[in-house]
Amino acid sequence: MINDQTADENLWEAIQEGHSKAFSLLYDRYWYRVYTTAFHHLKDQETCIEVVHDIFLNLWQKRTQLQIQSFPAYLTTAARYHVYRKAHQQQQQRVTYTDTLELLSQSEERNTAVDKLREAELEVRLMAALAGLPKRCREIFLMSRKEQLTNEEIAVRLGISKRTVENQLTYALAILRDKLKDLIVLVLLYQQMK
Secondary structure (H helix, E strand, C coil), X not given: CCCCCCCHHHHHHHHHCCCHHHHHHHHHHHHHHHHHHHHHHHCCHHHHHHHHHHHHHHHHHCXXXXXXXXXXXXXXXXXXXXXXXXXXXXXXXXXXXXXXXXXXXXXXXXXXXXXXXXXXXXXXXXXXXXXXXXXXXXXXXXXXXXXXXXXXXXXXXHCCCHHHHHHHHHHHHHHHHHHCHHHHHHHHXXXXXX
């Protein structure tokens, strides 16, 4: 009979035969050890939980092929291996991100005159769209976007409720989105061409 007191070796034999209860007991017994080993190096809760799940999923999927003598040793080694892989992946992502930033800054330097013209055109079209908003709505929108005020700050300054500010911003964004939808598509296409 399998229970909390069952030895690792007996649990492993049951797991190899496909007993999910034995697997659950083994998981409950060792998941935290794997998690702390991973967290010691990665310092990221989500990534460490992912490492735990990867290791135990691999353990279940390869249960008929693996020969494990000591679970603590196997799981510690597996955790270190997964930590190494995750750290390597994160390093590769940082390098790619940095390279992308460098490329973007180089392309920005080459296209500054064209970009300034396009920005001016965008500004003119945005101001025209804003002019179509009701006065109070436009005022709230500009306080939010240009002055970078929070909804609470706007409410206090204008002597209205925070909910009114939120409603006015929602209305303004809906109107602007509708009036500028063709422009948004053009901007996205332009950014992809860069």
